Amino acid sequence: xxxxxxxxxxxxxxxxxxxxxxxxxxxxxxxxxxxxxxxxxxxxxxxxxxxxxxxxxxxxxxxxxxxxxxxxxxxxxxxxxxxxxxxxxxxxxxxxxxxxxxxxxxxxxxxxxxxxxxxxxxxxxxxxxxxxxxxxxxxxxxxxxxxxxxxxxxxxxxxxxxx
Numbered sequence: 001x002x003x004x005x006x007x008x009x010x011x012x013x014x015x016x017x018x019x020x021x022x023x024x025x026x027x028x029x030x031x032x033x034x035x036x037x038x039x040x041x042x043x044x045x046x047x048x049x050x051x052x053x054x055x056x057x058x059x060x061x062x063x064x065x066x067x068x069x070x071x072x073x074x075x076x077x078x079x080x081x082x083x084x085x086x087x088x089x090x091x092x093x094x095x096x097x098x099x100x101x102x103x104x105x106x107x108x109x110x111x112x113x114x115x116x117x118x119x120x121x122x123x124x125x126x127x128x129x130x131x132x133x134x135x136x137x138x139x140x141x142x143x144x145x146x147x148x149x150x151x152x153x154x155x156x157x158x159x160x161x162x163x
Contacts (some may be wrong), residue, residue, distance in 0.1 A: 023116070024063050029055045030123065032110070033078025042080065049086065050080060050141060054148045061152035065155040070116030074125065079108040083129075084140045098140075104117025104129040105143030109151055113160060124161045125151040 029051045031039060054075065062068055082089075083105035085096040106128030112131050113121045127147040139145070154160065 004095065024059070025068045025071040025073050027055050027058050027062075027073045029058075029075045031079065031085070032076035033108070035078055035080055038080070041089065043086045046086040046088065046140070047080065049126075050107075051077060051097065051143060053141075053145070054107075054151075057145075057148040058155060061149075061156050063157040067158075068113060068115070072114040073111065073155070074114070075111040076107050077107060077109055079106075080144060081105045081107070081128065082140045082144070083142045086140060098104045102132060104132065104134075105141070107144045107147040109147070113155070115126070121160050123151075123155070126156060127151075146163070 007100040015032070031047060031051065054077065058073065062073075069128070073122055081104065085093070085101050085103075086096055087098070090096050090098050106126070108126040109123070110125075113123055115121065125147065125148055127143070129143050
C-alpha cells in the first residue's frame with residue numbers, strides 16, 4: 001500500500017490559494033462635487049493619486065474580509081483637503097512650505113454600492129481633523145488616508161452611511 005500523506009498539504013495550499021467562486025467587488029472612484037473646482041489648485045497628479053489610493057485601500061480591505069462579493073462600488077470623492085501643501089499649491093504660492101506648513105485635512109466620499117442581487121445602497125463618509133492640534137501626520141495626505149481606511153472598514157462591516 002502506498003502512502004499519499006504528502007498530498008494532503010498540497011490540497012490545503014490549493015484550497016487556500018483559490019477561494020471557490022469568490023467574486024471580488026468592482027470599485028470605481030471618480031471626482032465630483034466641490035472637488036471638481038479644486039483639482040487645478042491641488043494638482044491633477046495629486047488628485048489622481050488619491051483616487052487610486054482610495055480604490056486600492058477599499059479593494060484590499062473588501063478582498064481581505066470577503067465582503068460585498070459580486071458588488072459594484074461607485075465612489076465619488078467630493079472634497080479632499082491635504083495636511084500639507086501639494087506640489088502644485090507650493091508652486092503656485094511660493095510662501096508655502098511643503099515641510100513646515102500644516103493644515104486640517106481629510107476627505108468626503110459619497111457614492112453607492114450595487115449589491116450582487118441588484119440593490120442600490122447609498123454610501124457616505126466624511127472625516128477631517130477638527131483642529132491643528134489633531135494633525136499628527138507627516139505626510140501631505142495623512143488625514144485623507146485615515147478617511148480611506150475608515151471608509152473601507154465601514155464598507156466591510158456593512159455600515160455604508162455615517163457622519
